[in-house]
Amino acid sequence: SGEGDGFRIVPALRGEWQAEPLAQAWQHSFLTAFAAVVAEVLADALHLRDPYWGAISVVVVMQPAAILTIGASRDRFLGTGLGAITGWLAALIWHCNLFVFGLAVAITLTACGALGLKNAKRLCAATICLIVLVPAEGPKWKLALDRFVVVSLGIVIAVGISLVLDRWVKFRE
Numbered sequence: 001s002g003e004g005d006g007f008r009i010v011p012a013l014r015g016e017w018q019a020e021p022l023a024q025a026w027q028h029s030f031l032t033a034f035a036a037v038v039a040e041v042l043a044d045a046l047h048l049r050d051p052y053w054g055a056i057s058v059v060v061v062m063q064p065a066a067i068l069t070i071g072a073s074r075d076r077f078l079g080t081g082l083g084a085i086t087g088w089l090a091a092l093i094w095h096c097n098l099f100v101f102g103l104a105v106a107i108t109l110t111a112c113g114a115l116g117l118k119n120a121k122r123l124c125a126a127t128i129c130l131i132v133l134v135p136a137e138g139p140k141w142k143l144a145l146d147r148f149v150v151v152s153l154g155i156v157i158a159v160g161i162s163l164v165l166d167r168w169v170k171f172r173e
Helices: 005-014 022-045 052-061 066-092 098-114 118-133 140-172
Strands: none
Touching: 022 052, 022 140, 052 066, 052 140, 066 098, 066 118, 066 140, 098 118, 118 140
8 A cells, every 4th residue: 555565564474462361262272172073073973075174164263252253154154155156166167277266266256355255255265276176076066065064064053152152151240
């Protein structure tokens, strides 16, 4: 935006690191780990393809407060859904053409940006990469659907546990 923006890299790398109280860090870490295990076990019990994506989704969206988890979950849900659809469509015409892949990513990132989905667009592009570039058995539509379902399961578990925790904390106050 202004002259010398390139020199803002060093402060950006430093970031604003702040330690959180140990009890708060432990509570959030434990609940995230618990939710990730629940997501993995449930996805595996439901025989979902690549059940680990549910656990990964929990780790990505789980925040110390339910309202933050819900916001991150919305972004993950929208990003994964749009990415799954776009990835599947790109895979239909893929034929190992990197131009098709790059175009799908660029169009989707542009559309997400134009729609105000700033945080969802990275997840959308990552989902396209997973569907188009990762070798997998079976039709790409099934891979896209499976990815969306298992990620959504992880999101539901993270939000559910966050809401229960928030209610419990308010009840104790």
